[in-house]
Amino acid sequence: MEELESAIKPILAVLAATGIALLATLVLRLAVNHVFRRVPDFKSRSASATAPVFVVMLCVGLRIAMASTMSGQPWFAPVDFILVAGFIAALCWLVLAALSVAERIVLRQFTGRVTDGRRRRRLTTQVTLGRRIIGALVITLAVAGLLLTIPEVRTLGTGILASAGLISIVAGLAVQSSLANVFAGVQLAFTDALRIDDVVVVEGLWGRVEEITMTYVVVRVWDERMLILPSTHFTTTPFENWTRNSPKIMGSVELDLDWHTPVSELRTHLHGLLASTPLWDGRTGKLEVTDAVGGLVRIRVVVSATDSGELWDLRCLIRESLVGFIQTIQPASLPRQRWEMMSEPREHTPQPAAAR
Known part of the structure; x- marks a missing residue:
């Protein structure tokens, strides 16, 4: 009987945690939709964040249920580690989804109000690049958090910190060009030197800026080709921007x-x-x-x-x-060329004296 109860408890805990996670996700979804009901198309635009919210709630619920009912079981430690890692990954997924939803809503709100094309392109560039920078930081923190959940990695922390100076120098030399492109991309976006949908002439080709990332810029050439250039190209090489101040x-x-x-x-x-x-x-x-x-x-x-x-x-x-x-x-x-024909002068022949 005790063995049957010990086998049923994990199943009941999983079912209860799943049900509570579904209910909490539904309640949170309804509450958020009510708070942002005045935002146009918020319900459809925020639908992509529902799944990560449920996964986060499920990981939290499962860990609480497992810890309260089966903490003494020999398989609890690996399951708890998986739940913690899943929670960190789900939380990272949720933050990225929230950033994507916020980007779409901000662009929808401000691009509808701003009639100036120059300001609209600048806002689109800065919001998009800002979302990518924050997303990269979130992913970096999530990976670091996942690594720190491993005991062996935590024990190496002292040695890693002790050699941080040497590692930073080696890493800096190894990724020097990549870091330069990252800083160049941020400079392009927030100094308003280049914006999405700007018309530029680069490498002798006329095109329109299609995408600006942290490391490269995509230019759609007039013949539909995609010209991909590193961000440093636009900070170190002169280029023509035909829509810098006005498209006129x-x-x-x-x-x-x-x-x-x-x-x-x-x-x-x-x-x-x-x-x-x-x-x-x-x-x-x-x-x-x-x-x-x-x-x-x-x-x-x-x-x-x-x-x-x-x-x-x-x-x-x-x-x-x-x-x-x-x-x-x-x-x-019509253009034409003209030539003038001139006859050669006749040579003067002297007459004999008897003919005079």
């Missing part, structure tokens, strides 16, 4: 034409074209003669657009329209 940008179109080109008619055609296209933002639109040497006249058109993508389309539209206008309306304006 200006660009130019240049044509080499003949001297017979009617500049006033081209200017009138340009103004009509700009007025008819939504790509132009109305800030700058002018046509000027910037050079007139070497047998050709250089026409330069300067226009502006709301962002680099629309500017590219606007420049292509202006170039095609001006070429078509010159070909059909003003063919004499």
Whole structure:
């Protein structure tokens, strides 16, 4: 009878701990949803944290139940060690899930209120990178906590601390480049030098910043390629940021034409074209003669657009329209080269004296 009771007690303890953990998770879930009921989509966005909360509650409940009913059993020590390790891992999982939920809610709240694209990109970059830094610290602490639960590891603590100076020097030399990238990533995010969705020109390629991590930056090039660069590249190498202050940008179109080109008619055609296209933002639109040497006249058109993508389309539209206008309306304006044919002078032959 005693053997049967000793076998049933662990089962009953596990069932009771599981039921209490489920009930506590449900109550906590309802309470949190009620507190944050005014936050849009909080219920759906925080659903990913339900599982780690249950695991944490279950580990706590199982350890309390086991300690109160079966602490004298010979298998209690390894089971207790597994429960403690599971609690640390579940707690780390819960913190990471909470950070992810907080990131989504903060970005949803502030990006909806902030209309300035520059501030929105800066907030997205800083919140995302901050979540990753805190997550890395939490994982590091969790691993350290798991190691400290092992008695053999705790006994080595004195020796490890004694040799900490030498270990730190060796580790610093070994991961010098990695640490430099980490600090560079933090510098990029919190000095506002580079933000997610910024338009940049790096390594001679035009692209948009897709992701900023603690060690590298992902740039989506215009042809959908992914350019992955270390964070130190952006702190040690000059690069172009077209959206650093504002996405608005200006660009130019240049044509080499003949001297017979009617500049006033081209200017009138340009103004009509700009007025008819939504790509132009109305800030700058002018046509000027910037050079007139070497047998050709250089026409330069300067226009502006709301962002680099629309500017590219606007420049292509202006170039095609001006070429078509010159070909059909003003063919004499097409660039050409001229040569002048001159006859050789005849040599003067002296006449004889009898013919004079």
